[in-house]
Every structure is written in structure tokens, then in C-alpha cells.
């Protein structure tokens with residue numbers, strides 16, 4: 467099972483991220499779990515699980531919201547549109563797993 | 567519906583393919599369906615403005631030299647053309663920078679007192695709401711709201727129930743920029759004039775699409791923008807009935823509005839004030855400061871262009887594309903089209919939502935995947951979409967709008983793209 471995480475923040479994130487998460491859940495039903503991590507502010511990482519912070523360490527994150535697949539940042543700052551995101555995620559799922 | 571089903575709803579005498587080369591912006595692959603926000607500009611409009619800038623650039627009405635006289639001549643000709651385009655006399659027309667400023671000028675100029683009432687509708691653009699809200703706030707007047715419902719269908723019998731002896735001003739759109747529905751301006755004008763109420767029409771979405779005769783309509787004021795009717799940005803028009811133009815004190819004054827050739831009647835500089843002032847002859851009384859000269863000349867060229875095509879043709883063409891697309895979208899599962907089904911009640915606009923997909927996201931997919939430009943959001947119609955008394959329970963929608971240069975193929979492409987997006991997102 468793949469893991470998709472959407473990190474969002476109330477300050478400058480996507481107010482409709484819930485609809486995007488539902489869309490991904492529909493599209494990747496049985497293939498991936500989709501979780502939304504909602505931060506209070508753009509710098510308040512308290513809501514981000516420590517394990518995810520560890521996975522994200524060293525990766526380029528240029529802004530919120532962030533789209534993460536299996537610990538790998540696929541996009542940050544703006545989300546791809548829904549059609550593009552499906553292609554991006556599907557391609558990334560097929561790519562070899564990231565090694566630590 | 568198959569991909570080849572024609573979306574033209576009824577016959578149209580206008581062949582957009584023959585005029586598209588007049589619009590350089592259309593050379594790209596993208597499809598422009600946002601003319602309600604701002605239309606594209608034909609070469610002739612830009613050339614007319616260039617000619618002013620390159621050949622006879624000078625201020626109007628101020629110089630006795632050739633360039634200034636030429637500028638004045640061209641400007642006056644443009645003013646006369648624009649006035650005639652809406653059936654007005656040149657003395658009844660003032661240039662502003664856009665519809666918004668035109669409506670503000672009307673609001674600033676109309677007398678109003680505490681306890682008076684202004685009637686607006688819940689479909690108004692912010693530009694025909696905020697000036698009146700501000701005015702009401704400043705003088706202690708009340709705003710009453712006519713709600714034509716989510717479909718925006720105006721019922722005159724319901725509307726007149728809002729009018730009473732305290733009603734001073736009715737300010738309503740002619741064509742809704744959200745739904746494309748058309749208000750019955752003549753009937754409203756009759757209801758207002760019978761009661762001595764001033765009727766202000768926001769015609770930002772009407773003048774670009776239909777032949778208008780302000781005298782026949784019977785409204786007191788009418789406002790519109792050049793940039794929505796093939797003209798340049800930076801110019802708008804306020805029509806006011808001659809009696810208002812003559813008797814009202816202009817809400818904005820400055821150079822040009824005061825007759826400097828008239829004898830000064832002020833007893834002293836300390837007592838100087840409007841009661842001693844002789845205003846300029848119409849329409850200069852209302853034209854404060856240097857007018858938008860190049861823009862007026864450009865707008866005159868836009869009027870020439872529209873008249874050459876024929877307003878009936880423009881109207882029928884845009885309406886039929888919109889009606890065809892609305893019909894196609896209604897057949898797509900998950901799509902809600904706003905506004906009435908009856909084509910004759912509509913203008914050039916189709917607005918819709920796709921279940922579970924934010925309107926901005928639909929707009930983004932149309933742009934990024936299909937190169938189709940539409941508008942998404944609340945379209946400045948705050949009272950329709952927002953607040954505790956919002957007419958609909960969504961914060962916005964997606965709006966496509968058609969104009970004379972849009973083709974059947976583009977309408978087709980758009981409907982197919984929406985169908986694909988709907989199927990993809992379901």
C-alpha cells in the first residue's frame with residue numbers, strides 16, 4: 467500500500483485540499499492511503515508526524531502545500547492540477563523505491 | 567452528444583472565422599472564453615489609438631494649434647459615436663475610467679437623505695453594490711434587496727413590492743455577469759418613472775452584446791466599460807438623462823467642469839462655492855480633468871467595428887453559442903448549470919459547477935490541460951455567492967463567456983473538455 471500525504475497550512479495552503487484528498491482516495495482506492503496534515507501556520511510543524519519529518523529531511527521543500535508519496539516530495543508550493551497529479555503520482559508509484 | 571454535434575443553438579449570420587484575423591491575440595492555440603471579464607481588441611482599435619499617440623498627440627479643448635484641434639475633433643467625433651451607439655445625445659454622455667467609476671459618479675451626484683431607500687438586487691456586481699452601500703452608509707439611507715433567486719429570473723410583480731414612498735434610487739444590472747440572465751429594463755424603468763424613482767442601469771454586460779436605445783428604455787442613468795466591448799481598458803461611460811445632466815451638481819468636479827469664460831459671481835474668494843459657479847456646457851460639466859482621449863478614440867473605433875458586424879448578429883451569435891454549450895453541459899453527469907434553460911432569457915454566459923471539484927480547479931485544468939481560458943470564483947457577485955444571505959450555497963462557479971470571435975469549434979472544444987474533466991474527476 468502506497469502512502470500519499472498532503473501537507474497543508476491554513477496561512478497559505480489550499481483551502482480546498484480536502485476535496486483533492488477525496489479525489490485521490492477515489493482514484494487510488496485499494497492502492498494508496500491518503501492523509502492530510504493540516505498545520506496551523508506555515509512554520510508550525512507540530513502537526514507533522516516526526517516520522518514524516520525524518521523522511522522529508524534533506525528534500526527541497528519550497529512552500530506549502532506539499533505532495534508526498536511514500537516519503538518523497540513530488541511537489542511543493544503549488545499542487546499540480548488534479549489531472550497532472552494523477553499522472554505524477556502514478557509515474558512515481560512505478561518508479562523504484564527511494565533508498566535511504 | 568457526439569464530438570461533432572453542432573453547438574450553435576439556432577441560426578447565426580455571423581461567421582467568426584472571417585473576423586478572427588482582426589484579433590492578434592487569437593493567433594495562439596488557446597481558446598478565449600472570458601470576454602465578460604474583458605474582451606479582446608481588434609487591430610483597428612489599437613491603430614486608432616496609435617495614430618493619436620504618433621500623429622496628433624495633444625490635449626483636447628485647450629490649444630489653438632493643429633494637433634490639439636485635431637485631437638479635439640477626433641475626440642468629439644468619438645464621443646458622438648459612442649453616444650449614438652446607445653441612442654443618447656452627446657450632451658448626455660460622460661467618459662469615466664470604467665463602469666465602476668461611472669456608477670460611483672452617479673452615486674456621488676444623486677441627492678439622498680437619511681431614511682431614503684435604494685433598491686439593489688442580489689445579483690449585482692460589487693461595482694453596482696459598493697458605491698450605493700457607501701452612499702447609504704454616509705447619509706443614513708437603507709438598502710433593500712430584490713432577490714431574483716438562484717436562476718436570476720426577474721419577476722417584475724415581486725420587484726415592485728419593494729418600492730415605496732421612501733425609494734429614491736433603483737440600481738440594477740441589465741445582464742448578469744454571473745448567469746447571463748437579462749433584466750426587463752423597460753418594465754423596471756416604467757415602474758420607477760411612475761413612482762418618481764431614479765433608475766440606474768449597470769449595462770457593463772449589455773452594451774457589448776445588444777443594441778441599446780437609452781431613450782426607448784427610459785432609464786435615468788446607464789453605465790458601461792470600453793474594455794468589454796472590443797475597446798481599450800481605461801474608459802467607461804456614464805449616460806444620464808439630459809434633465810439630470812442639466813440639473814444635478816456633478817459628484818466629481820475639476821478642470822473643464824466649470825465655465826471659466828463666464829463672469830465670476832462670487833462676492834469674495836472666501837465665499838466662493840458651487841452656488842456661484844457657472845458649470846460648463848454639457849457634457850463638459852461632467853468631464854472633470856483631461857478625459858481619456860486615446861481611449862475615447864479607441865472606443866469610437868470599437869463602436870465602428872461592432873456596428874459593421876451588426877449588434878443583432880453579435881447578440882445572436884454569442885447567445886446561440888452559450889445556449890448550445892449550456893445544453894451540452896446539462897447533459898453531463900455531475901454538472902450543475904446555473905441560470906434558466908430558456909435561451910431567450912440568456913446572454914453570452916454559461917456558468918456551472920462540477921460536483922466535488924472546486925471551481926478554481928476546473929478553471930485550472932481547462933487552462934493547463936486544454937488551453938481554454940475561463941473565469942472561476944465569485945465573479946464579484948458577493949451577495950449572490952457570499953455571506954449569511956447568499957443566494958446559492960457555493961462560494962463560486964466556473965464561467966465561460968462567448969463573443970463575436972468565438973467559433974462553433976471552440977464551443978465544441980470547451981464542452982468536450984468539460985465532459986472529459988467531469989468523467990475524469992468522478
Ligand SMILES: Cc1ncc(COP(=O)(O)O)c(C=O)c1O
Nearest residue numbers: 664665666691693743768770791
Ligand atoms: C455587471 C458588471 N458590472 C460592473 C462591472 C465592473 O466593470 P469595470 O471593472 O470595467 O468597472 C463588471 C465587470 O465585470 C460587470 O460584469
